[in-house]
Amino acid sequence: MAERAAAQHAARVLAMARGSSAGVRDELDATVTRSWSRCLGDYGLDPVMRRDPLVLERAQFEDHRERVRDMLEIAQVEMDNLHQQIASSGSAIILTDAEGVILNCVTSPGMSRLFRRAGLWQGAHWDEEHEGTNGIGTCVIERRPVAIHRAEHFLSHHTGLSCAAAPIFAPNGQMLGVLDASSVNSRDSKQSQFHALAMATMSAKLIENCVFLRQFRGEWVLRFHNRPEFVGQLSEGMLAFDGAGRVLAANQSALGQLGLAAQDAATARTVSELFDVDFDTLLGRASQHPNTVWPLRGRRGQQFFAMLRGRELPATALRHALLQAPAERGSTTPLERARMDLAGLRGRDPLMAHNVRCAEKVVDRNITLLLHGETGTGKEAFAKAVHAVSKRATKPFVAVNCAAIPESLIESELFGYKAGAFTGARREGMRGKILQAHGGTLFLDEIGDMPPQLQTRLLRVLEEREILPLGAETPIPVDIKVISATHRNLDELVASGTFREDLYYRLNGLVLTLPALRERADLEDVIQRVLSAESEGQALHIAPEALALLTAYPWPGNIRQLRNVLRTAVALCEDGVVRAEDLPAELRRGPAAAAVRPAMVFEPAPEASPTPPHADPRRCLLDAEKSALLAELERHRWNMSNTARDLGVSRNTLYRKLHKHGITPPTLG
Numbered sequence: 284m285a286e287r288a289a290a291q292h293a294a295r296v297l298a299m300a301r302g303s304s305a306g307v308r309d310e311l312d313a314t315v316t317r318s319w320s321r322c323l324g325d326y327g328l329d330p331v332m333r334r335d336p337l338v339l340e341r342a343q344f345e346d347h348r349e350r351v352r353d354m355l356e357i358a359q360v361e362m363d364n365l366h367q368q369i370a371s372s373g374s375a376i377i378l379t380d381a382e383g384v385i386l387n388c389v390t391s392p393g394m395s396r397l398f399r400r401a402g403l404w405q406g407a408h409w410d411e412e413h414e415g416t417n418g419i420g421t422c423v424i425e426r427r428p429v430a431i432h433r434a435e436h437f438l439s440h441h442t443g444l445s446c447a448a449a450p451i452f453a454p455n456g457q458m459l460g461v462l463d464a465s466s467v468n469s470r471d472s473k474q475s476q477f478h479a480l481a482m483a484t485m486s487a488k489l490i491e492n493c494v495f496l497r498q499f500r501g502e503w504v505l506r507f508h509n510r511p512e513f514v515g516q517l518s519e520g521m522l523a524f525d526g527a528g529r530v531l532a533a534n535q536s537a538l539g540q541l542g543l544a545a546q547d548a549a550t551a552r553t554v555s556e557l558f559d560v561d562f563d564t565l566l567g568r569a570s571q572h573p574n575t576v577w578p579l580r581g582r583r584g585q586q587f588f589a590m591l592r593g594r595e596l597p598a599t600a601l602r603h604a605l606l607q608a609p610a611e612r613g614s615t616t617p618l619e620r621a622r623m624d625l626a627g628l629r630g631r632d633p634l635m636a637h638n639v640r641c642a643e644k645v646v647d648r649n650i651t652l653l654l655h656g657e658t659g660t661g662k663e664a665f666a667k668a669v670h671a672v673s674k675r676a677t678k679p680f681v682a683v684n685c686a687a688i689p690e691s692l693i694e695s696e697l698f699g700y701k702a703g704a705f706t707g708a709r710r711e712g713m714r715g716k717i718l719q720a721h722g723g724t725l726f727l728d729e730i731g732d733m734p735p736q737l738q739t740r741l742l743r744v745l746e747e748r749e750i751l752p753l754g755a756e757t758p759i760p761v762d763i764k765v766i767s768a769t770h771r772n773l774d775e776l777v778a779s780g781t782f783r784e785d786l787y788y789r790l791n792g793l794v795l796t797l798p799a800l801r802e803r804a805d806l807e808d809v810i811q812r813v814l815s816a817e818s819e820g821q822a823l824h825i826a827p828e829a830l831a832l833l834t835a836y837p838w839p840g841n842i843r844q845l846r847n848v849l850r851t852a853v854a855l856c857e858d859g860v861v862r863a864e865d866l867p868a869e870l871r872r873g874p875a876a877a878a879v880r881p882a883m884v885f886e887p888a889p890e891a892s893p894t895p896p897h898a899d900p901r902r903c904l905l906d907a908e909k910s911a912l913l914a915e916l917e918r919h920r921w922n923m924s925n926t927a928r929d930l931g932v933s934r935n936t937l938y939r940k941l942h943k944h945g946i947t948p949p950t951l952g
C-alpha cells in the first residue's frame with residue numbers, strides 16, 4: 284500500500300520533471316516545481332530513495348548552536364509561545380540555523396517520539412540536498428516563508444509531513460536561521476498551513492527584531508514607522524547608529540520605508556542624510572520625550588513617527604522584554620532569585636506548602652525526589668531551591684532536559700566520553716553532566732523521555748555510585764543527589780514497559796506534585812510576585828479588569844506563560860498600570876470567568892459563565908474544587924470533621940470528594 288503510494292508519488296515527480304504532464308506542474312506552485320527540479324537536476328535525488336537522517340555529532344552540534352547563541356536564547360520564549368498557540372494542531376516548533384541544522388525543537392508531551400521518528404529532531408540536517416523539498420531546506424534556498432504540504436515533499440517518505448517555515452535574518456541581511464512549524468500525518472488541507480505560516484512568519488520577525496536590538500544594545504536604535512501605532516510593533520523600521528550618528532545597520536522594514544534597496548545602501552549614511560534632522564537634534568528630542576513616539580520627516584518628505592532607544596542600557600522593562608528575552612533556564616533576575624528560595628516558592632497555596640514541608644524534611648537525606656507537574660509549573664525552580672538549602676548548595680546544580688537532547692546525544696551528554704572515543708569526539712574528551720554535578724545535584728527534567736538503554740546505565744550509576752564514560756575502562760566514583768521531573772505518568776510508562784520499573788523505584792523516593800497555576804489558591808499572589816520580578820523594581824499596578832482576565836485564564840503554560848505575558852505587558856503599559864489592552868488578545872477574548880475560581884465550588888454550576896479560551900469548563904470547575912478542598916484541608920490541618928463542618932457537608936461527602944480528586948492525606952506533613 285505504502286509502496287504503491289510511493290511509486291505514484293515518484294511518477295508524479297518525474298512527470299513534472301519531463302514536462303510531460305502540464306497538469307502536475309499546474310497544480311503545484313512555482314516554489315515546489317523549482318525545488319523538485321533542483322532535487323532531480325542539481326542533487327541527483329530519487330523520490331523513492333531512503334537514507335538515514337544526517338544527524339550531527341555532539342561536538343559539531345554544539346558548534347552550530349554556539350554560532351547563533353543569541354538567536355537561540357531569544358527564540359526560546361517565542362517558540363514556547365508559538366507552540367502554545369498552535370499546539371492543538373499537534374505541531375512541533377523547530378529552529379534551525381541557516382544550513383538547515385535543527386538546533387531546538389518544542390513539541391507537546393507525548394509527541395516528541397513521533398517527530399524524532401520522522402527525523403525532525405535536534406542535530407538533524409534538513410537541507411534540500413539531503414532531504415529533498417521540505418519546509419526548512421526550501422526556505423533556506425528561497426530566503427522567504429514557504430509552506431510545503433504532504434505530497435509537495437520530494438521524497439516519498441516525507442509526504443506525511445506538513446511544514447510552514449519562515450527565515451530569520453541577521454541585521455547585516457545574512458540569513459541566521461529558519462523557524463518552522465511542522466506536523467506529522469496532518470489530515471488538514473494546505474489551506475490550514477497558511478495559518479501556521481502566518482504565525483511562524485510573525486514569530487520569525489519578532490525574533491529578528493529582538494536579535495537586532497540585542498546586537499546593537501550598546502548603540503542608538505531609531506525605531507520608526509509611517510503610522511505611530513506601529514512603532515514598537517513587528518513591522519517597525521530599525522536603524523542602529525553609532526555615537527557620531529552614522530548608520531551601522533538597518534532592518535528590512537527600515538530599508539523598505541526609506542526606499543533603500545539593499546543593506547549596503549543604508550550603512551555608512553548619517554542620520555541627516557536619511558531624515559530632515561541632524562543627530563544632535565534627534566538626541567535632544569529623545570531626551571525631551573523619553574519613551575514617547577514623535578513625528579519625524581524623511582529626506583524625501585515622508586512622514587514617520589519614531590522613538591530612540593538610548594545607548595546606555597537602562598534597566599527598563601522594555602529592555603527586559605525585547606533585549607533580554609533570555610532562555611528560561613538559569614536566567615532568573617536578582618529580584619526573582621531572592622524570591623526563589625523554598626520559602627518564597629511555598630506561597631500561600633496549601634499544596635505548595637505541603638510540598639515545601641516534605642522537601643525540607645528530606646533535603647539532606649539520601650532520598651531521591653521526583654517532581655510531577657505540568658510544563659512551566661516551576662519544577663526546575665523547585666529543584667534549584669531544594670539544592671540551595673541543602674548541604675550541597677556550594678556545589679554545582681546541573682540540569683539536563685532528557686526530552687530536549689537528541690536520543691543519539693543523551694549518552695555522551697550525561698555520561699561524557701574519553702578522548703577519541705568516537706569519530707567527531709572532542710580531542711580532549713568531555714565530562715558528562717553526571718560528573719559535572721559531582722558533589723551537587725543532578726536535575727533530570729522530562730525523565731520519562733530517557734531512552735531505555737540509558738535508563739539501565741543511569742540505574743547503575745545510582746546503585747553503584749560510579750560512572751563509566753564512553754570509551755573509558757575504569758569507572759569514576761561520583762556523588763550526586765538526583766532530583767527528577769516529569770509531566771508524564773510514569774506509572775503508565777512502567778506499565779507499558781517504556782520505563783524501567785527498578786529505575787522508577789530508585790527515583791521516586793519522595794514524589795511531589797506541583798499544582799498547575801490555575802489550581803493554585805494563591806494565584807493572585809503569584810501574579811503579583813511575577814509582576815514585581817518582571818518590572819525590576821518599578822512600582823507597577825494591575826488594573827482590576829486586567830487582574831480579572833489574568834485570574835480567569837486557565838494558563839496552559841503555567842508560570843512560564845504568565846512570565847511571558849507579564850513581561851510583554853510591563854513593556855507595553857503606560858503610567859505604571861497594566862491594563863487589559865496590554866494583555867494578549869487570547870486573554871482579552873476570555874470572559875471574566877469568575878465562576879470557575881470561586882472560593883468554593885462544590886457542584887458544577889449549570890449556568891457557569893462562558894468558557895475561557897482553550898479551557899474545558901468542567902476541568903476548570905473540577906480544578907477549582909480540588910484546589911479549594913486542599914486549601915480548606917490544609918487550614919484545618921487535615922482534620923476531616925472540622926473541614927466537613929466548615930464546608931457545610933457531611934464527612935461522607937467530604938471523603939467522596941477526596942476520593943474523586945485522588946486526594947490522600949499527607950504522610951509526611
Ligand SMILES: Nc1ncnc2c1ncn2[C@@H]1O[C@H](COP(=O)(O)OP(=O)(O)OP(=O)(O)O)[C@@H](O)[C@H]1O
Nearest residue numbers: 611628657658659660661662663664665813842843
Ligand atoms: N514560584 C514562582 N514564582 C515566580 N516565578 C516562578 C516560580 N516558579 C517558577 N517560576 C518561573 O517560571 C518559569 C518556569 O519554571 P520552571 O522552568 O522551573 O518550570 P518547569 O516545570 O521545570 O517547566 P518544564 O516542565 O517545561 O521544564 C521560570 O521562568 C521560573 O523562573
